Amino acid sequence: MTDYLLLLVGTVLVNNFVLVKFLGLCPFMGVSSRTETAIGMSFATTFVMTIASLLSYIVNTYILVPLGLEYLTTMMFILVIAVVVQFTEMVVHKTSANLYRLLGIFLPLITTNCAVLGVALLNIYEQHNFLESIVYGFGAAVGFSLVLIMFSAMREKLANADIPKPFKGSAIAMITAGLMSLAFMGFTGLVKL
Amino acid sequence: MGSVIERIKRGHFWTFHGGIHPPEQKFLTTDKPIRAVSIPEQLILPLQQHIGISADLQVNVGDKVLKGQALTKSTHPMAVPIHAPTSGTITAIKNAVIAHPSGLSELCLFITPDGEDRWRERKICTDLAKLTDNDLIDKISSAGISGMGGAGFPTQVKVSTHEKIKFLIINAAECEPYITADDLLIREHSPSILDGINILDSILSPEHILIGIEDNKPEAIKVLQQTTANNEKIQVCVLPTKYPTGGEKQLIQILTGQEVPAGVLPSSLGIVMQNIATCFAIADAVINDIPLIKRVVTVSGQALQKPQNVWSLLGTPVGYLLEQCGYPNKDKKHIIMGGPMMGYSLPTDQVPVVKTTNCILAPSEIEISSPYSTGTREVECIRCGQCSDVCPAQLLPQELQWSAKAKDHQQLNKLNLFDCIECGACAYVCPSQIPLVNYYRIAKSEIRQQTQLDIKAEHAKVRFEARKERLTRDKIAREEKQRAAAAARKARMNSGTTEAKSEMSAVAQALARVKAKKAQTKVQAPINQETPTANVAQKSQVAAAIARAKAKKLAAQQNIAVEKTILVDQNTDTSKPAVDKKAKIAAAVAKAKARKFADKAHVKNVNVDDKPIDDKVEQVSNTEKTLVDKKAKIAAAVAKAKARKLAEQQAKLAATPSNEITNEKPKSEST
Amino acid sequence: MAFWIASSPHNHIKSETSAIMRLVIYATIPGIFAQWYFFGWGNIIHISLAIITALVAEFTILSLRERNIKAQLFDGSGILTAVLIGISIPAIAPWWISVIGAAFAIIIVKQLYGGLGHNPFNPAMAGYVMLLISFPLQMTSWQPPLELMALPLSFVDTLSVIIGGFTIDGYSVEQLRTHIDGYTMATPLDTVKTNLTMGLTIAESMENPVIGENFGLGWEWINAGFLLGGLFLLAKKAISWATPLSFLSSLFVCSLIAFLFSQDSNASTMFHWFNGACMLGAFFILTDPVSGATSIKGRIVFGALAGFLVFIIRKYGGYPDAVAFAVLICNMAAPLIDQYTRPRTYGHNVSSNKAGNE
């Protein structure tokens, strides 16, 4: 139990996917201009990441490995992720048209969110078991969500700031993300696995 | 509810969030009695002096009015009449700068007093018990009483509430610095005030009457306590001094511990609040039949030699009062109507005292250095949060400020901008010296305008859709009709009756005629320009019209009297309507042409075009010419009348293009 | 004849932002004095260096942006940032540490966001963290308190070390850090952390000379100095009481629970309070209104989160002290905290007859 908890905390804070591993930066920059959107994106990504890591584990362990087709992992995982994302998109479209509109292009783009594929591949790389894979996927998603939501709240404030012209928009967002990354360095060594 | 009263009797009150303690500066005027000032040379009475709509004008320029005579009247509950403050003559009814922060002009009555100060007939009421509640409300309504604390809400609306009233709260807090008008009024006229409270009591029959007064007015408190000692129902509540205790919502919270829910009137909580000066006015109106024509105004500030409270007639220009109180003639004037926290600076000293004017402030530069007039001292917000600490509405002023600057209306609404009472506490404490209240006001007016636009857009959309639907409906109906007609025709043709045959032949004939005509026109085309009789007739008609228009213009210039045209009118009785219309069309066409030409400055072309027409006009018989002349005159008269109307309308719509039109007339003449 | 048009309110309390900043700067004096007393001239030299750098950097940016230089340069905020950086870096760090730190803080963390009032991060702490991560060696070269030093350290020596890396007599920073007994010194927090990993108990660590009699030789007095300054600020109402109170109580509660749980592996609450940058953080950094939370409720959450993070990182993290990291992370969270801790506006969600019927 403690192991799983540590793994979770470790993935959320210490090895944060966005600020430490620098994965999933595209939606991190793209959907962070409003908190509302960011929260929606977080839920969608959390769902996709958890399900994708679960499915990819199953596909890998029960189909690819027995058949000796490990070289197909990347291709297969992309397939899995694409399906999960597409499915999520349909559900979101049906249940919350507003969120669907807010997320816009970034919803289908979860497919290409490298964090999702990253989770699936890292699960294999780190030889996680079934439960660990799910926890890892979930943890990564929570970490992503945490910084995304904080970042969006900051950006809402920055939108009204008197930023020098050349730094307006993405530039200052990048700098902010950099400073956030600095702050997250503080968690280094927090969990020794 | 008992507990509230028990608490109050123990001297325990609730408190509201925040609040500030600005320097009170009441000592300037508090030790001097209310002075009566003489009648000024001219009184300026804005038609609207309260929140709501203005009533209908009852007098004209030149009318003599008596003191207390109603000048406007209306049956609308939100319209409050105004009365002549003294006897005199109405010298003008025109736009003048009103007592409003914008310094914009609105319709005002100008009265030149005759100095006699003659009253209209008055009915002094000796026995209040004889009057029913409705009589009382009628009297309040016809006396033109609106809230005298600052907002100016019509009093009769407040007192004719149907809710069950638990508390009648009399607001004597007077929390703004400098102002002592209510203080002095209480000290000098407390019996009348008590009468007013009793009148309100009989109308509203509340369970309790609470008088809220700040503890910085010891003499007034003593007087009030003595006057109300015999009345068990009335509680004089002495409140700790804190700005803005006198705010309606704040005072309710202090006295009853209840918050007025957003967007709801206090009466829904069973609470009605009246200003103490309003009580005095009510007593005066009901008992002495004196409408609201004067009020106590605190004229204060260290720039004055003799700051004092004065009895001022409504309509007295501010400059006159300041003069009376010894205002030095300076180059730079800073005059504030209202207190230093919520008042507004005036762009001219000709602004009149109105029903809501409780103070006129002329501060010296040391007192109030007006940092916001230049705006240089404003620095960025450091989010210190002092503003939210003092905000009586528990808003987040600094976040509101951010959103107001970014014009994020959605966020502003989310932050409850419209709950801001504009008390100014936030801007008062702001270390960055940001004029916060001004940002909110701008944002509020923008949001209001946006809402208006949205409503309008929605309305326009509905109308557009309706129109589109109507057009398609018409189209379908037309098509349907055509189809039906065609079908009917077809049916008849097929039926083979003689009637049908004749119709068919008629159709055939018509077709043949059309063909023939076409052929004819083809043949005639080259010679068409010569003299096809029909065409000539038409042309000459047009030409005549144009000529008429010209004649009309000439007539207008020569300023021919209207009587003459009337004479002509009788002569040409039968032909009048047709002529009238023709001339009108002609005039319009001519004018339009002239304008177009003038614009393009193609003088030569005009000559070429006009000459043949003019020539042809010559051919028109003499008799007709005179007739034409007359017709033109009529047209001119009509045009003149219309121009007047137009001018009136445009005056309403402000910016007028009429200059443009009148300027172009001579131009067209020159062509 | 002219009339002045102005917006209400017409009178003003006549307070100024720069006055508040000046007050905060004055309040750091007791702490700086304690630092000087125990660690020599180093920090004062660094503070001056940082102030000069900050002013130059701010002047450059303001003139590039064509802003009101006079008003913004001397509003005190840049100087305060520089003072805080100067206080927090090791006394014998090389000169370019404070220069880089101050320049980074002013240019990147403050002015790129639009200057005072717009920066989401505390500039001083962001500068400090940047230095700590980029120059770990220099930033952890803490010298022992003067009385434990094997070598004397005069003002000229300090200046020479800061500028050239060696004292007049040719001793290096490493040699300066060496204890009389011959081993290298670290801060009390560092010492305890290292000892714990070596299997020593807290009680055994407390025997270490750097700890002194109570919680850390010199450090306890420095923290007391900042506490004094902080109380002065509270009395002057220049800072809000909510943040320091909730930060200190949060840290207190966290460390108390851990201490009660295992006295051998957890330092006492007072050790946490009076070591590192605790008091400086509580009264001078977390209270920075610009990068903090706004409402009282928000400030309490903000401070509590910071206290929790400081404890967690001190206890489990890779860095000995954590105030700077905790501050930055809280800065990140502040806008979110603000969004969820808005006070109830008058007349909204009124519980009906709340007071009337009690």
Next chain:
Amino acid sequence: MTTLMAIIVLGSMALLFGAILGFASVKFHVEGDPLAEQVDALLPQTQCGQCGYPGCKPYAEAVANGEAINKCAPGGEDTIKKIADLMGVEPPPLDENHDTDNSPTVAFIIEEDCIGCTKCIQACPVDAILGTTKQMHTIIADECTGCDLCVEPCPVDCIVMIPIAKTPQNWQWDLNNIPVVQLD
């Protein structure tokens, strides 16, 4: 053999997933295009046609289908910004073919000159003009959207667009522009 295996595995997985998605698309089918409606709600509804579309609704539909969002002249920068927010794109500047001045105006018929041709009535998109053949026309100011579509068809140029007057009711606290009256 392994290649075949790989193809079979990939193929069957693809088929399976395809089936799932197909099922989902039926189950979670959504009707209509709410985007056009939302854009339409942001447009000022002047129905002026300056965008090149006959009315606001058609333009909204066009925007939803990818038309440039900067063609609404009466809405100006504000509307562009709102649509940009809605669509999640950077707000472009107003189309250069349009005037940037979008201060609200209202049409006014100089009745003296009106010849009652009804051409303006036909042009008005919101039926804000009253009148009939050979009778002078007038504009219901409250209904007028200020689209100026009636100005062009008028044969006698009797329609003018006049700016809406500033009154204490719609004043926007523009303290710096208060005319200071000089009397002496």
